[in-house]
Every structure is written in C-alpha cells, then in structure tokens.
Amino acid sequence: MVRKYLQIGLFVLLAGVIYFSFITPAPQQIIGEASRIFYYHIPMAWLTVVAYAVNLIYAIRFLKTRSELDDFRSLWSAELGTMFCVLATISGSLFAKVTWGVYWTWSEPRMLSIFILLLIYGAYLSLRAAIPTPERKGIISAAYSILAFPTVPFFIFIMPRMMLSLHPADSVVGKNLHFTMGGTVLAIFLVSLFSFTVLYFWLFGLGIRLYKVQLSRSEEA
Amino acid sequence: MALSLTVEKLSKSFGARKVIKDLSFTVSIPGSLGITGRNGSGKTTLMKILCQLVPPTNGKVAIREGEAEIASTDCFNYLKMITPEMALYEMLTGYENLKFFSTLAGVRLDHTEQDELLERVGLIERGDDLVLAYSSGMKQRLKYAVALLAKPAILLLDEPTSNLDDAGKAIVREIIARQRSEGMLIIATNEAEDLKQVEHVIRLDN
C-alpha cells in the first residue's frame, strides 16, 4: 500500500518537473529556450555516476559474500547506469551544439568523463557476455569494475589541470556557462534531481523484486 | 602434528543444478579415501573443492593440524593434486619442469634427487627432452614426479591410471601404496582396481 502511494508521489513529482521546466522562463538568457535541457541533462549525468557507485559497492560486496543477489544488483545497476549514460551523452551533445556550436569536443573534461563512463559500462557488459560460467562472470566483472573506478575521478579532477597546460585558454570551452540559479530555476532543478534519483532507486528495486520472483519460481519448478 | 582433512555439510550447485548435497567426512593421516560415481556426478568438482581451487556453495573444507585450522590460502602447501585438467610446461624439459616447480614449492632439489624422482616414474632417459615431445602417458608420469617433489602430506589423484600402460600403472600403484601408509590419499575413480587400494569409499550419486 505504501509502495502504491510512493509510486503516485513519484509520478506527480516527475509530471510537475516536466510541466514547470517548460512553462517557466528559460534558465539561461544567452542560450535561451534550449537551456531547459539542463533540467534533464544534469540529473542523467548524476545518475550515471550514482549507478556506477552502486555497481561498485555491490561488486565489492559480492567478492566478500559471493551471493548471486549481490552480483545481480551490481549488474542491474550497471544496466540502468548505461541507460542514463546514453541519455546523458545525447543530451550533453545537444547542449554542446547549442552552446559551443559543435556536437562533440574532446577538450571539455565533463563530456570526456561521461564518455569514459560509457566505455567502461560497455566494456563491463561485454566482459560479462564473454564469460560462460555464471560464478566466474560475477567475480571477474566485479574485479574489472573496481579496477576501472580510479579513472573516473581522474577525468573529473585531474584532467582539467593537465589540459590547461596543453591547451591555453583559447579552447572551444572558453565561454564558460554561469547559471545564475534564481529561486524558481534552483527549485525546479533540485526537484528534478531528487525525483530522477528516486526514479533510479525505484527502477533498481523493481529489478531486484523481479529477480527474486523469478528465482523462487525456478526453485519451485 | 596429526593432519586431518574435514568436510562439513558441503554442497555445490551450478545455478539451479545441485551437484553435491550435504556431504561430510573426515580423513586423517595415515588414511585413504576413494570417491566414485558415474560421469558428471561431481567427482572432479569435489576434488577441486578439496584443493580450495573452487569455493563450495555451502559448508566448508578444513585442513587441521591437531586442533589448529590451516588458513585456506596456505592449504596448497599441504596438498597436491594430479588430474587430467592440469598440465606441465611443454616448452620446458622434464628437468626444467622439476626445477621450476621445486623453486615454487620452496624445496631445494639437487641433481641426484631430481634423478631419483625421474627414475621413480621411469622417465630418467627422457629428462632432457622437451615435454612437448612426450606421449600423453609420459606427461602423466612427469606430473607424478612434480607432485611428489613437494612431498605433500595429502595427495589427491583424479583418474590416476587413465592414459597409463601396465608399467605406468605399476608405478602409480607403488606411489599409492607409499602415500597410503605415510600420508593421506584421496582418489577419484571408477576403476574397481584402484578402489581396492583405499580404506573407505564415498559414492556420489544423487
């Protein structure tokens, strides 16, 4: 029963975000209407990272517990993360076209880090597909997940400093965006961030419930 | 100092398929055990679990020295297994294989001891040839020499006499007899002749 109300609550929140993100004035005057994508792009990018963190936590846990459920949680979060990562890449690319005039640039560290996450997710899923035995799938892919993790902070924190020494300020990204987060903009953004995060955890929980049902069915059979 | 191998409520499943169910037994030194069962009944899997190469789904395997349990990461020091699923280095000679594995086992073998080992398995004349040039029976014999160089307290043999000619079988019988009286021996086989060599037999059939 509680679950039902939470679902309705999530629906209302997301519907509200979509509605208000379009009827309120555009959040950034220079870019104009297209800047509304910001309400969606940032939550997607954020959830890409959250999903990887969840994947990583359950990967570490799986190496200790060796429970198939932990392995499934890890995998399921990676699958959801891949979806958010694709959405973040596409919305980011559109955003880049409008702001900087190109769909893609390698000198923007945030775009690069999202792209690297896409590669890691892709590599993780192909690795799983290439291992025949289920037990081994879990162990080996968990190890890869942990190994690839240190590269993520690199692109977010260290890369910008190193690129500075490579490229002077005349790069494409010279025009930095300053969002003056006024009251309404900030409110819509925070609600959007919150409700998409809840959406992720709802999907995550849904997958696990489905997995448990299938597991108990196959045990009965 | 008495070494024992204990299996407690061990089970192993691959996905939904249960291979080993609730198995418990203890073997101490000196002692011997035979494991038998039709193909696919989990003999090799059980052997691998005993060597800590494969984790069990439930239950545990422990090697104890008196009361003290040996850490699972150290177990390999106390046991060696000979199985068709393992191989030696084909691009090394018989002697080089012996030397390499004795360094890894932390055993110093001088030349006479190496010769003795090869003599015992009947390979003394082929010691300087690459393993690549060995027949499958000879490779099997060299595996015995390599496993024995570490003087393991526990020796596990998976299908010990498959691939061997009569002379080879005689060599294995001699090794089995000695291991049975001096240490612990576990054999997985379907050969009635081999099962006669051990004190107890476990049948894996579900």
Add this chain to the structure above:
Amino acid sequence: MSSGWTTKALAVLAKDIRTELRTRYSLNALFMFAFTTLVVVSFSLGQLSLGVQVLSALYWIIIFFASMSALSGVFVKEEDAKTAQTLRLFARPSVIYAGKLIYNMLLLAILCALLTPLYVVFMNVTVPDWPLFLVVVLLGIIGLSGATTIIGAIVAKANVRGALFAVLSFPVLLPLLVAAIGGTDAALVGAGWAGAENHVKFLVAYAVIMITTSAVLFDFVWNG
C-alpha cells in the same frame, strides 16, 4: 613474504623468459606489429610535416596497439595450456602476479628500445631532451604494464579475448595515454622538467594506484 617470495617470483619470470626465447610467441608479434604500424603511419603521412603534438600522440598510439597484440599472452597461455591450474597448487597468487608484471614490463621495455630509434628515423623526429623523454617512456611502460597485466588475467577467463582485451584496456589506459602524450610532447618541445612536471607526477601516481589495486584484485581474478 620473505626472500623466498622474491625467489619464487623471479622463477616465474625466468620460466616465462625461457619459454619466450624458445617460442618467440609474443616478442615477434609485438615488435612486428609495432614496426608495421610505424611504417604504415610513416608511409601514409610521409609528405606531411607533423607537429610535435601529433608526433607524440602517434608514438603512444603505436605502443598502445602493439601492447594490445601481446600483453594478455602471459595469462592466456597459462589458461589455454592448463598450466594455470598447476601453478595454483604451487604458489601464492602474489608470486605469479609479480613475475608476470615484471615480464610484461621487460617486454614493453624491449619494444620501446627497438621502436624508438626506428621512430626517430622514420618520422624524422628531433629529441632535444632525451633524459626527460626516457623518463616519460619508462614511467609510461610501468603504468601500461601495471594496468594491462591484470586485464590480461581478466581476459584469460573469457572468450573472444583479442577484441575484449582492447575494449577493457582502453578506458583504463586513457588517463595514462593522456599524461604520457603530454609528457612526451614536453620532451619533444624542449619544455624542460617544469613543463612536464604535472604529467610525470601523474604517471607516477597512476602506476602506484594501478599496481596496488591489481595486487589486491589479482587473488580474486586468478582463483575466480
């Protein structure tokens, strides 16, 4: 972890070198791959005069692809020949990892020693700052083998290894490649130590992080 540990790790290394000298399984493939790539690049870009940034990027791209052709061999060979199972009953995982890591480092070092002079000749490169160049290459080799050795062990447990090795390695190696290209660039421009400081520091940090993480994870991968 006493002196016995070192002896054992070196025995694994010596065993691999000996087998390699008898079969030339990886060294030939590694070198010929790098050489062919170099010739293809040099031939197709022959008429153009390339900037320093492009030259340093090409150098590392050649090394990256060459290592993808050979560095997983150390584990793939053991799994395929079924000797991995035997090794598990004779040594601790850390011993195996250390031996294989040093082996891959040596393999890459030999590759770079052969490739660099050819590269200088074919691509018409002048290196004003050899010490810096060599330091960057050396650190690059350590980081590259630090990351790929464990990925080789991962790949050895899977199917379709060739393609998978590159797919798994690329995202993990990208930071290293960025830093190594930057450092090489600094050495070719003659920017001196000050110009390469960030890159060199990063290369050291990368190698340390990758080797420590691999050492922890290797037990799971090797026994998995």
